[in-house]
Amino acid sequence: MPTSPPSRCGEQGCNELTSDGRCDEHKRKAWANRSSAWGSGSTRKWRAFRAARLDDEPQCRRCGSKQQLEVDHIIPLSEGGSKWDPANVQTLCGDCHDIKSDEDRRRRTRIEGSRLTS
Numbered sequence: 001m002p003t004s005p006p007s008r009c010g011e012q013g014c015n016e017l018t019s020d021g022r023c024d025e026h027k028r029k030a031w032a033n034r035s036s037a038w039g040s041g042s043t044r045k046w047r048a049f050r051a052a053r054l055d056d057e058p059q060c061r062r063c064g065s066k067q068q069l070e071v072d073h074i075i076p077l078s079e080g081g082s083k084w085d086p087a088n089v090q091t092l093c094g095d096c097h098d099i100k101s102d103e104d105r106r107r108r109t110r111i112e113g114s115r116l117t118s
Contacts, residue, residue, distance in 0.1 A: 053089050060093040068094040076104055 006017040009026055016023035050071045059066045072092045075081030082088045092100060 049084065049089075053086070054091060056086075057091040059091065060096050061090045062092060062096040062100075065093040065096075070094055070097045072097050072100060079104075079108070 004019065006019050007021075008014070009016045009018050009023040010021050011023070011026035014023060014026060016025070022028070053071045054069055058069070060069065069091050070093070071089050073081045073083070074088050074090055077083055
């Protein structure tokens, strides 16, 4: 299937070549313009949802730690994961959550990179 040749980034003053309008540095993030209906992480509903998850799963799913527990979305919200689906959340300690988030970012970068070369 033919693809269009690379063009300059749509951000004024940027000369990076890209095949999808903006270079990686200037791409708009999926969460950057979320509506107020989306809700922030500090809402009463989220706190109750988080507390219920921590009651159901009181230790890190990866390492078993019971310290610095956080609730992680298995499929990130930026990739279409459900914020409120109990099947899409897991308990992770802070360190494991950081590792998982880095893995998600690397996977997204690989996928986006393969789209540019295909």
